[in-house]
Amino acid sequence: MLDEFALIEQFFARATASGEDIQLGIGDDAALVTVPATQQLAVCTDTLVSGRHFPLATTAADIGWKALAVNVSDLAAMGAEPRWFTLALTLPAADADWLRGFSCGLAAMAAVNRLSLIGGDTTRGPLSITVTAGGWVAPGASLTRRGAQPGDVVCVTGTLGDAALALRRLNVVDADHARDAWLRDRLNRPTPRVAAGRALAGLAHAGIDISDGLLADLGHLLAGAGGDSATDSGGDTPAGAVIDVRRLPRSAAFSARAAANVAVDLQLAGGDDYELCVCLAPQNVPEATQRLAALGVPLTRIGKIIAEPGLWIEDEGGQRACSLGGARGFNHFSERGEGL
Numbered sequence: 001m002l003d004e005f006a007l008i009e010q011f012f013a014r015a016t017a018s019g020e021d022i023q024l025g026i027g028d029d030a031a032l033v034t035v036p037a038t039q040q041l042a043v044c045t046d047t048l049v050s051g052r053h054f055p056l057a058t059t060a061a062d063i064g065w066k067a068l069a070v071n072v073s074d075l076a077a078m079g080a081e082p083r084w085f086t087l088a089l090t091l092p093a094a095d096a097d098w099l100r101g102f103s104c105g106l107a108a109m110a111a112v113n114r115l116s117l118i119g120g121d122t123t124r125g126p127l128s129i130t131v132t133a134g135g136w137v138a139p140g141a142s143l144t145r146r147g148a149q150p151g152d153v154v155c156v157t158g159t160l161g162d163a164a165l166a167l168r169r170l171n172v173v174d175a176d177h178a179r180d181a182w183l184r185d186r187l188n189r190p191t192p193r194v195a196a197g198r199a200l201a202g203l204a205h206a207g208i209d210i211s212d213g214l215l216a217d218l219g220h221l222l223a224g225a226g227g228d229s230a231t232d233s234g235g236d237t238p239a240g241a242v243i244d245v246r247r248l249p250r251s252a253a254f255s256a257r258a259a260a261n262v263a264v265d266l267q268l269a270g271g272d273d274y275e276l277c278v279c280l281a282p283q284n285v286p287e288a289t290q291r292l293a294a295l296g297v298p299l300t301r302i303g304k305i306i307a308e309p310g311l312w313i314e315d316e317g318g319q320r321a322c323s324l325g326g327a328r329g330f331n332h333f334s335e336r337g338e339g340l
């Protein structure tokens with residue numbers, strides 16, 4: 001059985017890289033980091049709890065990837081450049097095979113986005129992983145939840161509903177392994193939209209990453225509407241939105257696999273997409289589309305911001321009101337937030 005220090009040394013200590021901005025990583029009482037003179041520090045934390053944020057059967061490597069990816073996605077949604085992270089790991093046992101897989105998945109996500117692991121904490125208990133991530137963004141250039149304006153076009157990156165469909169089909173075995181494997185990757189190995197977030201910062205009025213489902217996260221943008229995107233002020237003129245469900249972008253695997261009666265619900269409320277939802281002035285949509293196309297990221301218009309508060313869903317049947325808040329999307333403390 002590994003002790004705590006051997007475990008850190010074997011699986012995590014080598015992940016500390018350095019740059020001019022990271023002076024001291026793992027091994028001391030705290031890490032030392034310098035924020036570049038022209039930048040602000042963007043910092044976020046997210047916890048993954050076994051059985052709640054990932055199915056119990058998820059591989060250690062996928063858990064490692066996802067624990068970091070969900071945090072990188074939050075930095076992406078701020079338009080920040082991810083730089084470092086800390087890892088608070090609670091483990092039932094020091095299982096070397098599990099740790100090897102976990103640290104590989106974590107390191108792979110860190111390498112893709114050039115992040116350094118600079119510290120953490122290791123304790124025994126029910127499996128839970130907390131990552132705190134930091135990155136740089138120029139003052140005034142961040143992409144915040146505040147600032148959506150009536151008349152703005154609502155756009156999303158990538159495709160929606162893949163992860164929710166994968167979760168639903170977890171125990172379904174049939175002939176189409178390739179499509180199901182692709183969908184499962186969307187659930188277990190999300191790709192945070194870092195470059196897209198940075199390209200949209202300064203151009204979009206507001207933005208958020210879609211982790212709890214489009215409707216729930218769009219609700220946050222509506223609550224912050226009318227505010228000043230670069231400061232913490234405002235959000236005092238709540239707006240509404242109309243979303244045309246026929247425009248919600250679908251992957252080929254989703255189209256082939258999602259049953260018609262649940263497809264739209266999965267796209268609106270499923271969660272775990274880790275795509276970006278942004279509000280853009282109509283004249284900026286072509287520029288945004290072009291910038292993201294250059295990065296290989298599709299951007300799709302799905303609706304618009306309106307002055308009248310509320311969320312409206314448009315489909316073949318016309319337009320209907322949709323409630324905001326706990327009734328849609330994943331809310332851990334709502335009556336319907338039952339977990340996996």
Ligand code: ADP
Binds near residue numbers: 089
């Ligand atoms: P302390 O008792 O001072 O909190 P620890 O013994 O918890 O120190 O940690 C020793 C060093 O190892 C610290 O630099 C800490 O940041 C790092 N560390 C501990 N656990 C982890 C982990 N899971 N991942 C990365 N670094 C870790």
Ligand code: MG
Binds near residue numbers: 120121122
């Ligand atoms: Mg400690």
